[in-house]
Amino acid sequence: MTKQANFKFTRRDLLKGGGALVVTFGMPGWAVAATQDGGSLSKPPLMPDQLDSYLSIAADGKVTAYFGKMDMGQGVDTAIAQIVADELDVPFERVGVLMSDTEYTLDQGGASGSTGIRSGAQPLRNAAAEARRVLLDLASEKLGIPAEGLMVTDGIIQAKNQSSRQVKYEELIGGKYFHVNLEWNERLGNALNATGKAKPKTPDQYKVVGKSMPRIDVPGKVFGQTPYVTDIKRPGMWHGRILRPPVAGATPTGWDQNSISDIPDAQVVRIKDFIGVVAPEEWGAINAARQLKVTWSEVKSPFPEMDDLYDYIRRTPHVEENAGGGFGGRVPVDEGPVNKALEGAAKVIEAEYEHPFQSHACMGPACAVVDARSDRATVWTGSQKAHKTREGVAKLLELPVDKVRGIWVPGPGSYGRNDAGDAAMDAALLSKAIGRPVRVQGMRHEGHGWDPKGPASVITLRAGLDAEGNVIAHRFQAKGFSAWDVRSNEASPSDTLAGLLVGWPKNTRHNYGTPSESYDFPTKLHFWRTIPPFLETASPLRTAHFRDPQGPQVHFASESFIDEIAAAVGQDPVEFRLKYLTDPRDIAVVEAAAKAAGWETRTSPRRDRQSGDVLTGRGIAYASRGGTTVATVAEVEVNRQSGRVWAKRFVVAHDCGLIINPDGLKRTIEGNIIQALSRALKEEVQFDRNNVTSIDWLSYPILDSTEAPESIEVVQINRPEVAPTGAGEPSTRQVAAAVANAIFDATGARIRRVPFTPERVKASLA
Amino acid sequence: MATKERISLNVNNKSYDLEVDPNMPLLYALRNELDITGPKFGCGLAQCGACAVIVDGRVMRSCMTSVRSTQGRQIRTIEGLGTPENPHPVQKAFIEEAVPQCGYCISGWLMTSVALLEENPRRSDAEIRQSLSSLKCRCGTHMSILRAVNRAAKAMA
Ligand code: FES
Ligand code: FES
Numbered sequence: 004m005t006k007q008a009n010f011k012f013t014r015r016d017l018l019k020g021g022g023a024l025v026v027t028f029g030m031p032g033w034a035v036a037a038t039q040d041g042g043s044l045s046k047p048p049l050m051p052d053q054l055d056s057y058l059s060i061a062a063d064g065k066v067t068a069y070f071g072k073m074d075m076g077q078g079v080d081t082a083i084a085q086i087v088a089d090e091l092d093v094p095f096e097r098v099g100v101l102m103s104d105t106e107y108t109l110d111q112g113g114a115s116g117s118t119g120i121r122s123g124a125q126p127l128r129n130a131a132a133e134a135r136r137v138l139l140d141l142a143s144e145k146l147g148i149p150a151e152g153l154m155v156t157d158g159i160i161q162a163k164n165q166s167s168r169q170v171k172y173e174e175l176i177g178g179k180y181f182h183v184n185l186e187w188n189e190r191l192g193n194a195l196n197a198t199g200k201a202k203p204k205t206p207d208q209y210k211v212v213g214k215s216m217p218r219i220d221v222p223g224k225v226f227g228q229t230p231y232v233t234d235i236k237r238p239g240m241w242h243g244r245i246l247r248p249p250v251a252g253a254t255p256t257g258w259d260q261n262s263i264s265d266i267p268d269a270q271v272v273r274i275k276d277f278i279g280v281v282a283p284e285e286w287g288a289i290n291a292a293r294q295l296k297v298t299w300s301e302v303k304s305p306f307p308e309m310d311d312l313y314d315y316i317r318r319t320p321h322v323e324e325n326a327g328g329g330f331g332g333r334v335p336v337d338e339g340p341v342n343k344a345l346e347g348a349a350k351v352i353e354a355e356y357e358h359p360f361q362s363h364a365c366m367g368p369a370c371a372v373v374d375a376r377s378d379r380a381t382v383w384t385g386s387q388k389a390h391k392t393r394e395g396v397a398k399l400l401e402l403p404v405d406k407v408r409g410i411w412v413p414g415p416g417s418y419g420r421n422d423a424g425d426a427a428m429d430a431a432l433l434s435k436a437i438g439r440p441v442r443v444q445g446m447r448h449e450g451h452g453w454d455p456k457g458p459a460s461v462i463t464l465r466a467g468l469d470a471e472g473n474v475i476a477h478r479f480q481a482k483g484f485s486a487w488d489v490r491s492n493e494a495s496p497s498d499t500l501a502g503l504l505v506g507w508p509k510n511t512r513h514n515y516g517t518p519s520e521s522y523d524f525p526t527k528l529h530f531w532r533t534i535p536p537f538l539e540t541a542s543p544l545r546t547a548h549f550r551d552p553q554g555p556q557v558h559f560a561s562e563s564f565i566d567e568i569a570a571a572v573g574q575d576p577v578e579f580r581l582k583y584l585t586d587p588r589d590i591a592v593v594e595a596a597a598k599a600a601g602w603e604t605r606t607s608p609r610r611d612r613q614s615g616d617v618l619t620g621r622g623i624a625y626a627s628r629g630g631t632t633v634a635t636v637a638e639v640e641v642n643r644q645s646g647r648v649w650a651k652r653f654v655v656a657h658d659c660g661l662i663i664n665p666d667g668l669k670r671t672i673e674g675n676i677i678q679a680l681s682r683a684l685k686e687e688v689q690f691d692r693n694n695v696t697s698i699d700w701l702s703y704p705i706l707d708s709t710e711a712p713e714s715i716e717v718v719q720i721n722r723p724e725v726a727p728t729g730a731g732e733p734s735t736r737q738v739a740a741a742v743a744n745a746i747f748d749a750t751g752a753r754i755r756r757v758p759f760t761p762e763r764v765k766a767s768l769a
Numbered sequence: 770m771a772t773k774e775r776i777s778l779n780v781n782n783k784s785y786d787l788e789v790d791p792n793m794p795l796l797y798a799l800r801n802e803l804d805i806t807g808p809k810f811g812c813g814l815a816q817c818g819a820c821a822v823i824v825d826g827r828v829m830r831s832c833m834t835s836v837r838s839t840q841g842r843q844i845r846t847i848e849g850l851g852t853p854e855n856p857h858p859v860q861k862a863f864i865e866e867a868v869p870q871c872g873y874c875i876s877g878w879l880m881t882s883v884a885l886l887e888e889n890p891r892r893s894d895a896e897i898r899q900s901l902s903s904l905k906c907r908c909g910t911h912m913s914i915l916r917a918v919n920r921a922a923k924a925m926a
Pocket of ligand 1: 809819832
């Protein structure tokens, strides 16, 4: 049997054991015994400039890292444990990671933009290094040996020349607080950092970092022991369900209480336009929601015909534009230079790419449990940002933020701003209304129908070539719905369904993206334009971050178009990219992917005649993201009779700086490839004039095990000299283009609309 | 809603007496009455497998199976498979391959794979892919699931 890695908190106990979380001296997870020297027993405030806010050592020597982010099975907590173990010189198994509980962890921004390790690890690394320094000082005093004469192995400090003179960490500080100040950079969220006097180790000193340590979370999940947010039970807890209108935007005008009279104790809760049901038992709540007859206001159909979506985007005047990429400041769009260069070009190539709305479609509809009292509240949430959830709940319930505790518990999937934040607000309103803890979990049709969607867009590209076929101008224009119609967290009720329904104003912000690449095209203009949301109230087609925000949309277009230019000038797609790429790390991943894939240099589409129904081809795409750079080769089979595409093999070259855990990285990349492939081949939110009609797995199919590739090979480029830059999302954005380019290579047909369904592929072959 | 009746269930070799609506799906009885929370609610429509349990040796979707119909039958859930000290071969393989990401789907994949391989472990990769094709995993762990089930199949053959 594999060794069970690391100790785990008995979260089940924490969550169930009566009232609020009970811990001795504020250290969750174990009983703390007082000892004589060093440290102190009084709990310092949870402040970013306190070492104790990041780390504790229990009487039995166990180390807890308090981490204000979370892990969704990509091994972020395991990586944190590795980093802390190395800095402190303790065995990996002795480190536990407590994630995102506002009572015990600082606001480190939650899960966000693959920053788990990129930014999240820094203060913990520094705190661990500082703790080691302080412990060496304490030991020096105790043993009467200068700190320079001491060394640490497995949490035991001993004299370098006399191993019998030793003291354990826990003998110095076990169960007590350090009360050591750190230098805090005065930032919260992703940017939070704090440094001590100690200098963290250099990569050549790492023993655990860089190794494939077993993931901490795996055994609990495989033995059915990990409690999810869906599994939380509180004394006196009732169950709630929310009713959503048949026509998006309609509001409840009344209901028939008799329609649920057979359900014991079921009640209707209506607050302004919010309407839900509660019952002591879940089955009762489900039936009450099914049976309740609600009358809804008459409203105009809010959506265009689905067939009209892309023309709707084209013809709707934009409300904002930016040539400064996604998150940076605003840069005005000046089309003059690029248009002039295009006018002067010997040849202009143009193409337009369409991308639909996509659903997070998490494995389970969102769930939350809220216990709202008159003067305080606790919220258990699977949201990526428990600190923000508590802020939103506090505002919604009109409580001071510090009277609300947010506890992150794993939820049924995540991948961005999914429906978790909405469930928390729903549960908060219901709990307050009935004065009991309430658990809300949506039904499947809500998970698909009402979660925030990845935005639909139309992207237009133009390239100007000179007489020799060199690219002299490159113009990228994205037009679509904002990725911030709903913000990436629920710190404001305005960004949730319940908030809008009880009267918080809508707070759309505008944001989209442009390609992240290092091609040297002499005149370049990349910009985006966004159009308003369909509805100014709770909407099933509201848009938000969905893994890699706009990365898939943007790079499907930009990297397909690179191949279109390469084909137009008769060059091999890899050679063409290498000709224009400037960043050495980008060049390296493209070369590495091509080499590992056995890339054969030639132009696309392939010229040899393929017999039979199945055509094969290969394609490449590359893009960077937040310092990580990735090139992906896809090999596909296209059935020309059915139009079915099977992406048989992927080769991914991945450079995210220093690699913490190679095995974890490989699996994270595999997951990204599968999810992105599913989105490229299958996923499109269906809707009619009134509402979203993708409401289950039949109307919103995703990739299944027969469609999974035969192999995904990952070439990991390790750069110990570069701080880790994250892997949770960057390998998502190349997939659709790599597959589209491979389909083109196989068939000569260019697919410019996601998803590449058999019907669409077949039609393009005709 | 129908009135409650007395129902006896046998789950993981333990007997339980419940007072529930007999038409209620087994999933809610397990999760809410018995606190056996390994099986998850994913869709309630028999489309995803998150709720899969084994009833008399056959895998079933507990979200669409009434409690009444499982009376007196042997119900197995992920909690009844193995322990960290003595894992079921499929669990062992899932750990060795570090399969789960969010893990919400994993109980379903495990139970379905267990039923498949206990019936006959001699399965080709193609058969395994086919037999698991009605399960969903939104995190996209398919590659490690397939490696794990193939590995378990070899261990059990
Ligand atoms: S929850 Fe039963 S199959 Fe999805
Ligand atoms: S591991 Fe998350 S849905 Fe499968």
